[in-house]
Amino acid sequence: MKMRIATLGATFVIAMSSPVAADPPPPESKFASAIQPFVENYCIECHGDDDPKGDRSFESLAAVISDDEVLVDYQDMLDQLNLSEMPPPEADQPNDQQRRIAIDALTDVIQQYHASRVETSNRSVIRRLNAREYRNTIRDLLDLDITIFDPTTRFPRDQRVEHLDNIGENLVTSSHLLTAYLNAAEQVIERAFYPLEKPPAxxxxxxxxxxxxxxxxxxxxxxxxxxxxxxxxxxxxxxxxxxxxxxxxxxxxxxxxxxxxxxxxxxxxxxxxxxxxxxxxxxxxxxxxxxxxxxxxxxxxxxxxxxxxxxxxxxxxxxxxxxxxxxxxxxxxxxxxxxxxxxxxxxxxxxxxxxxxxxxxxxxxxxxxxxxxxxxxxxxxxxxxxxxxxxxxxxxLAQWPTQSQRVLFGDDFQRLAAGETIDEGTVRDHFRRFASLAYRRQASDAEVDRIMQMVEVRQRAGRSQVNAIADGFKTILCSPHFLFLDETSSDDGEPLSQHALASRISYFLWASMPDEKLRRLADEGKLSGDDAIRNQVRRLLGDPKSDAFVRGFLDSWLALNELGSAPPDRDTFRDFYRHDLGAAMRQETQMFFRHQLAENLPVENFIDSDFTFVNPALAALYGMQSPAEQSFALTAISDKRRGGLLGQASVLTVSANGIDTSPVVRGVWMLENFLGTPPSPPPPDVEPLDPDTRGAKTIRDQLSKHRDVATCYDCHRKIDPLGFALENYDPIGKWRNAYARNAKIDPSGELPDGKPFQDIRDLKRILLTRKSQFTRSMATKMLAYANGRLTVPGDRPDIEKIASSAKGTRDLVEAVVLSQPFRTK
Structure with a gap:
């Protein structure tokens, strides 16, 4: 059977299991009876082979989905129909029955393709720890304070794709990085192992x-x-x-x-x-x-x-x-x-x-x-x-030997520090224990043998036993088993091993290694049932180390990693520097997200909410009543201009350029990060914003002239209205009613489906009716962040399942971890 969910006058169709199911008609028949006539009547005028808008032609649309490129065409067409964005308002419109028939046919053909294919392109590739994961892992492995210490300063900068810094195929390894790993291991073990004598206070x-x-x-x-x-x-x-x-x-x-x-x-x-x-x-x-x-x-x-x-x-x-x-x-x-x-x-x-x-x-x-x-x-x-x-x-010192020294050599450290010779069996036991922690699974005899052989070579070369053993620990930190995540399974598409799953969960939620409880469950083979996994997700989210997830995911999802890359003008925005507003903005969004997780609040709060977190400096920026204390406080919002992410200064600052605002920049930011529908790149032969702006007096005038260029129109009718709705916010998120020289701001617009709005409050009301689209966008980014790979068309059914099952924010995280793509290689 099928369940239909009405939204925006359209219908989302989700396949449900049925006790008795007849063989579905072949895709060719659906194409001939429903899809092709609809395309010919309502799509070809704009998307024919002759000068297709958006470089998308459906005139030669294949009758059968044979690969991901064809799948993308079908899925895009279905998404546009579900959102009522196509056909555009000025074109001929199908009636409700014609639209439903086309949506049903496209849905059935897409589902048949997903059911019949064996996905091979959505497998995670082997990936190394990125810099922040390395730092956190060193912290937890050796109980080191990394407030000041950073062993990754010589690492090349991790490459980002779609703001994600943990995508396996982009985390390349170079000779320079290998040298940096050796240097980092040296620093880490020196810091953890020495001094051998207790330093006096x-x-x-x-x-x-x-x-x-x-x-x-x-x-x-x-x-x-x-x-x-x-x-x-x-x-x-x-x-x-x-x-x-x-x-x-x-x-x-x-x-x-x-x-x-x-x-x-x-x-x-x-x-x-x-x-x-x-x-x-x-x-x-x-x-x-x-x-x-x-x-x-x-x-x-x-x-x-x-x-x-x-x-x-x-x-x-x-x-x-x-x-x-x-x-x-x-x-x-x-x-x-x-x-x-x-x-x-x-x-x-x-x-x-x-x-x-x-x-x-x-x-x-x-x-x-x-x-x-x-x-x-x-x-x-x-x-x-x-x-x-x-x-x-x-x-x-709280204790001596330090906890770091005990991690390395337990109760034998003082004997070693005093110059006593430690027998080979004891040394081997300590290496096995530490390597098992570092490798996030049980170290094998052969792996321990290689470490012992290296120590013997060092001692024959004249190194003392204590220094040779220190070199053995450095060897462990240079091993691929430490530097790369073990995401093996018996075969592609099969479940991850218990230890690999434990690591994937901990690096998703802590950006660090599994702790003793999670590791013990993996050792005992008890990390398999949904309830066991869900309990661990909740436990990890309740730990302060999950702040790494909050920071890392927000950086990836909302591009907050770019906050500060275009510093606001010092003369115009002095308070930004006086009150360290950049840090305050980031903290507001992090505390908002953390509250959403802790209370499992509805995902739509990210679109609009009646609360946020502010300190006095942010309260002044927002024109809100200041908290009694200097610290941040949960604050009720009565002004609907401030609810949700779109009213937060972090988002409004990162989507500006530090000097002024641009409806195009903010509109693109919303499409890419908020709604998950990035626009096509501009044609190479179109100059930015200047086909002929003579006589233009405002940014709206300039963009209106820009849209007169035929190749610009299709994308800008999606981008510009979203950007205009945010024009009342200046480059650091303060509300304004006019530009410089008292040029009045017009934040009104019309979405591609013809729905008009007057300002950001109106727009948020419309977006709340599209919360399924927003949730899907958030789920897509979270799955990519969790798996360390970009999502592919074959992930779409799982993403739909994640998004549809998540009512609260924690629900979304749990659904990602319980999903098939997360639990398989």
Missing amino acids: RTWSFRDSFRQQPEIDNVHRTSNRFKHMTLYDVVGADKPEGAYGPILAFAEGVPHDGVYEIRLRAEAVNRNHPYDHAFIGTDRDQPFRLGIVPGDATVGDLHLPQPIEPLLAELELADEPKWYTVRVPLDRGYTPRFTFRNGLMDSRNLWGKLVKKYPNMFPKGINGIVELRRNAIVHGKLPQIRIHEIEITGPI
């Missing part, structure tokens, strides 16, 4: 001589004689002055990797300053926030930004000197640096502006940046953080 104290950077040191030399460290700028300032507070007397950094306790006496100064609030820009009602980031003097000046500077800790300061204590991880050679998280913006320009705006507060006749800076600092009341004393103690 030390304390360093600093109470004066707080030089910071040349520009402000010239003032501080006489104003406070370097008795305290003073922070002015935020780290996002263009030419920061006083943005970073380094301890230059501790520039060499800590001597060992580990956790260090930092005690400091600090205060917030001039939070209630006497100046105009808008001019200074800091918030009098919020406590000053002190941040701690690492710095490496070998990389560059410690008073300037560096490539690796994660926020290690953040403190809210009182308006008087007080002692504060935090514990942070620091790698050998790194020194702590202090930052003003909600400080001034571009102090270098502010010095002069302050003196000129408030001349009565300063001496007369001041000129030049040096004197302006001096007077602003000495006589001004600028918001600032002062740090009077700092003590650093560590490393503070």
Whole structure:
């Protein structure tokens, strides 16, 4: 039997099982009786062999689907009819019965093709760990802190296709990468294995001589004689002055990797300053926030930004000197640096502006940046953080030997470190155990033999036993069994082995190796039933390590990996840098997605919702009431312009170019990432946006002229309306009613099926009626992300099954894992 689901006046037809089924009529008869007449009457006018629109001709459409190229034609035709986008509104229209007959015939022919074929093109190819998977696996395998440590810095950048960085056929291996693997293994084992003796804890104290950077040191030399460290700028300032507070007397950094306790006496100064609030820009009602980031003097000046500077800790300061204590991880050679998280913006320009705006507060006749800076600092009341004393103690070790050392050699580590000789059987046992963890399955005798042979060669060459054993562990990390995912099965199309399935699940949801529970299920052969797999999916999603899935999938699905690649103009969008809005935007979308998963909320919330997550900076951007605290909070939405992904600044910023917005760019983004129907590339002989724009006054005028070019019309009638609906959002997602020079924005449009809308709220109402299309698009991207391969036409029945079975967001994830393509090679 068949189940019909009405949508947009059309009908989706899904085949259902039936107790008794007669042989279906051959595809040729369906083609002759229903498909060919429909094509001749309603398609050939635009899609004939003579100048076909969209480069798609159906005049010679095959009567039988013989391969994927023909399948694509049939499937595209069916999709367009289901969405009522074809025939276009200006063309002759079939009546409802004619449309249903054509949809039924196309559906039957496509289903017969899928049922009869043996798919060979949708198999995952062998794929290596990408950089983020490598880092996470090293973290979990050896219990290493990778907050600062990154062994993949010398890896070539992973190639992306459709924003996915884990597609097997694109993860090529080169001689350069092999060299980088050797270097990474060296770093990892050195970090995990050594030192052999417990490093003693030390304390360093600093109470004066707080030089910071040349520009402000010239003032501080006489104003406070370097008795305290003073922070002015935020780290996002263009030419920061006083943005970073380094301890230059501790520039060499800590001597060992580990956790260090930092005690400091600090205060917030001039939070209630006497100046105009808008001019200074800091918030009098919020406590000053002190941040701690690492710095490496070998990389560059410690008073300037560096490539690796994660926020290690953040403190809210009182308006008087007080002692504060935090514990942070620091790698050998790194020194702590202090930052003003909600400080001034571009102090270098502010010095002069302050003196000129408030001349009565300063001496007369001041000129030049040096004197302006001096007077602003000495006589001004600028918001600032002062740090009077700092003590650093560590490393503070929770246990010795460390957990990393125990992973490698268990209780035998101290014997080895003391110089005792360990017997061969014990060494072999430790290699077998570690290799089994690293290979994500039981290591074989032959594999352990090869490692032992390498250790023997090293010892004969003069290496001590301890160093030769360390080389053995490095060998394991250079093995293809570690670097590549084992996705073997007994045959193509057969179920993955238990260990291969465990790895596919964990790398999908954690971007890392299976943990002990998942590995034990695979060892016992208990990872086969749907309930067992579903339970593991829920367990893994409930673990903080699933943040890797949230980040990785959103980067791949919404192209959030490109957020920041076109930085907004600094002069126009100062708040983007003052409040670190780029990070806040990304966090909003991640927390929104995480909430959807945790509560298994409906997928349509991604189209429109009555909630989001904001901090004060985002709330101000959106014109919403600010949360009581500085952190993010679940916030109800009453303004329908903000609900769902299309109202979130991350999406609106990544689909802009940093300077201005383009309906074409945003329209293409929506078709590609939101609706899963990417447009055809523009013809090579058409210049972008300029067939003849003389006299055009707005972007709508320009695009209207562009659509007058016949080769542009078909695609732009799909692209432009979606883009126009988003024109009320500026390049960082703030609402606007007009462009520059008060040119009014017109966000109205008409979709290809003839449905009109007035603005983004109207458009979202229409999209909610197409939620099945959106869910299918999301399922397609998620399946590709989960399997490490792009989907192919043969996956379509499984994608339809995944999408139709998923009511909630977690349901969608579970359906992907339970699907046939995920569980087979």
